[in-house]
Amino acid sequence: MTQIAIHTEGLTKRFGDFTAVENLSLEVADGSVVSLLGPNGAGKTTTVRMLATLLRPDAGHARVGGYDVVTDAARVRELVSLTGQFAALDKNLTARENLVLMARLRGRNLRAARTLANQLVDRFDIRPFRDRLVKNLSGGEKRRVDLAAGLIDTPHVLVLDEPTTGLDPRSRQVVWSTIRQLVQDGVTLLLTTQYLEEADALADRVVLIDRGTQVAAGTPAQLKAQVGEQRVDIIAADSTSFDQLTDLLWERFEVNPAPEQRTISIPAPDEVADLARIAAIVDESGISVDEVALRRPTLDDAFLALTGHPAHEQTPEVEEVAVSRMTHAAPLQAGRVGSGSERGRSA
Amino acid sequence: MGFVRDTILLTGRSLRAVPRVPERLLDVTIQPIVFILLFLYVFGSAIHVPGVNYKDYLFPGIIAQSLAFGIIGAGVATSNDMTEGVVDRFRSMPISRLSIISGQVMGQFCEQVLGMIIVVAFGLALGWNPQLTFAHAVELFALMVLGMFAFTWAGVLFGMLVRSPDAMQGVGFIVILPLTFLAGTFVPIAGMDAIPRAIAQWDPISALVAAVRGLTTPGIHQGGSWQLDHPQLAMALWSVVLLAICVPLALRRFNRTLAA
Numbered sequence: 320m321t322q323i324a325i326h327t328e329g330l331t332k333r334f335g336d337f338t339a340v341e342n343l344s345l346e347v348a349d350g351s352v353v354s355l356l357g358p359n360g361a362g363k364t365t366t367v368r369m370l371a372t373l374l375r376p377d378a379g380h381a382r383v384g385g386y387d388v389v390t391d392a393a394r395v396r397e398l399v400s401l402t403g404q405f406a407a408l409d410k411n412l413t414a415r416e417n418l419v420l421m422a423r424l425r426g427r428n429l430r431a432a433r434t435l436a437n438q439l440v441d442r443f444d445i446r447p448f449r450d451r452l453v454k455n456l457s458g459g460e461k462r463r464v465d466l467a468a469g470l471i472d473t474p475h476v477l478v479l480d481e482p483t484t485g486l487d488p489r490s491r492q493v494v495w496s497t498i499r500q501l502v503q504d505g506v507t508l509l510l511t512t513q514y515l516e517e518a519d520a521l522a523d524r525v526v527l528i529d530r531g532t533q534v535a536a537g538t539p540a541q542l543k544a545q546v547g548e549q550r551v552d553i554i555a556a557d558s559t560s561f562d563q564l565t566d567l568l569w570e571r572f573e574v575n576p577a578p579e580q581r582t583i584s585i586p587a588p589d590e591v592a593d594l595a596r597i598a599a600i601v602d603e604s605g606i607s608v609d610e611v612a613l614r615r616p617t618l619d620d621a622f623l624a625l626t627g628h629p630a631h632e633q634t635p636e637v638e639e640v641a642v643s644r645m646t647h648a649a650p651l652q653a654g655r656v657g658s659g660s661e662r663g664r665s666a
Numbered sequence: 667m668g669f670v671r672d673t674i675l676l677t678g679r680s681l682r683a684v685p686r687v688p689e690r691l692l693d694v695t696i697q698p699i700v701f702i703l704l705f706l707y708v709f710g711s712a713i714h715v716p717g718v719n720y721k722d723y724l725f726p727g728i729i730a731q732s733l734a735f736g737i738i739g740a741g742v743a744t745s746n747d748m749t750e751g752v753v754d755r756f757r758s759m760p761i762s763r764l765s766i767i768s769g770q771v772m773g774q775f776c777e778q779v780l781g782m783i784i785v786v787a788f789g790l791a792l793g794w795n796p797q798l799t800f801a802h803a804v805e806l807f808a809l810m811v812l813g814m815f816a817f818t819w820a821g822v823l824f825g826m827l828v829r830s831p832d833a834m835q836g837v838g839f840i841v842i843l844p845l846t847f848l849a850g851t852f853v854p855i856a857g858m859d860a861i862p863r864a865i866a867q868w869d870p871i872s873a874l875v876a877a878v879r880g881l882t883t884p885g886i887h888q889g890g891s892w893q894l895d896h897p898q899l900a901m902a903l904w905s906v907v908l909l910a911i912c913v914p915l916a917l918r919r920f921n922r923t924l925a926a
Contacts, residue, residue: 371758397760407755411683417752423675424761452686468755 322349324476324507329379332365339365341531347509352502354522355511358618362531363511367478371401383476400474404481406461410454414445414464421468439467459490479510495520515618535625546616546624549590551597555581556607563606672765680773694739694781698732699788705852715854725794726879727851732785733813734846734871738838740774740821745831767920775818796882806881809901816905823916849875855890867891873900
């Protein structure tokens with residue numbers, strides 16, 4: 320029988336009159352990867368903070384490894400490692416010093432801590448900046464150290480809150496491959512993200528969350544079947560060109576015309592190869608077009624397909640301010656780059 | 667024991683930041699040094715305290731003032747520190763949660779001590795000559811430690827209450843600075859007008875000033891109220907009261923942010 324690593328039932332959290340999470344029921348099986356997918360302000364961060372015992376739920380239950388997050392919080396803390404969106408590192412210590420401190424707080428003596436820190440430095444490619452103060456590191460570098468710190472004791476359950484938001488593509492790949500390796504080692508992973516492709520790349524199951532509640536769930540394959548895959552979008556220069564294009568292409572491809580936007584969408588399972596073929600044909604025909612581009616489905620596409628309406632993105636500040644009001648953290652810490660800015664990328 | 671070990675580790679973490687954020691220590695040292703220079707060399711000629719060399723009168727006052735400013739320093743550092751993401755990590759780790767705040771207090775306390783040493787050294791270098799018997803030295807040391815400990819806890823509590831480190835600085839300047847001036851630090855209380863004198867005779871900083879001065883400068887008598895007649899005892903009492911109020915409040919506040 321598969322053990323259930325994370326189980327929540329009716330989980331609810333309010334900040335004043337703002338309900339961040341409402342009646343959320345989730346399950347993550349041992350050794351599997353579940354992704355919470357949703358826009359900013361959906362309640363992802365609040366949910367994972369409750370699971371890491373940093374916030375107390377107002378209603379409902381949550382159990383991690385069988386232990387209740389409220390009554391057995393200490394046990395839960397031993398099982399869970401949360402790596403949040405903002406690096407939880409001491410900015411006045413170097414990368415390595417941070418790792419040593421965390422290792423010592425987790426029970427290692429000085430020598431063991433140093434050895435472990437060096438191992439993590441190698442594993443996460445931190446060596447080039449290991450002796451630099453965290454406050455002088457770039458976002459991607461901080462995130463890598465942050466991940467390493469969360470993995471001092473290979474946790475039973477790893478929770479990653481938007482692990483690649485704001486990272487450059489190369490750092491993102493490093494993080495993804497590290498995550499994949501961890502999963503291979505048998506770690507249970509709950510990760511939150513705004514990126515469809517991240518959920519697709521890493522998760523066994525995806526739970527779509529919007530305004531604090533679950534709106535859909537399924538495997539990435541099921542998701543894509545409903546949402547559609549990559550497509551090539553051709554935007555004609557004017558309505559005449561649009562008609563010409565439609566005539567040109569409809570026999571050879573499965574075209575989905577959108578006359579109002581003068582756009583023709585063609586599914587592109589072979590991605591770039593399809594793009595090249597279609598572009599060549601369009602080019603040869605001489606029809607004037609504004610754009611020929613390869614587009615990947617976005618979060619909005621997913622929401623539209625699965626719920627019939629786009630995701631309700633809160634301004635990033637709303638959830639932040641609500642959470643900070645209760646914890647009296649300084650709101651809007653510096654370094655919160657990239658939230659929402661990636662949305663425009665593949666739209 | 668877990669709590670002790672975790673506290674030591676977290677204190678070490680606070681202390682390692684000291685040389686890397688030198689501005690923090692500057693607050694606790696530059697201010698008293700500037701005041702010393704101002705009052706000694708600029709105002710000093712106009713101030714005359716009967717029966718004593720102004721230098722010997724001033725320095726204990728500055729030291730006590732420095733101690734009182736410890737609230738601001740501890741408050742600002744705490745306000746900055748407790749809102750760092752790393753504290754979240756500590757809170758979600760299986761370490762003694764109490765140690766997070768005790769580590770903060772001990773770290774701040776050590777910084778205060780360091781600042782105090784610098785100020786005292788500066789005073790000695792400028793020619794201050796405290797008359798201390800061995801017994802008095804021990805008493806002074808104990809009182810200062812107790813006082814700094816109490817004021818550090820008060821600072822940590824305020825640091826958790828204020829909205830930002832700037833707010834803490836603001837509070838410091840509006841409340842603590844005038845109080846330190848009133849406390850007989852620079853000029854005798856006896857010479858003040860009725861209202862300031864009444865406040866000064868009872869506020870804790872005056873007890874601080876009188877206590878330090880009483881132990882280091884023989885022949886000084888600054889009476890006028892029970893606490894000024896028995897300043898060392900008053901200072902000890904104030905410290906204990908401060909601790910009795912601030913420690914539980916700070917712990918309660920800390921637990922509340924944990925549970926949120």
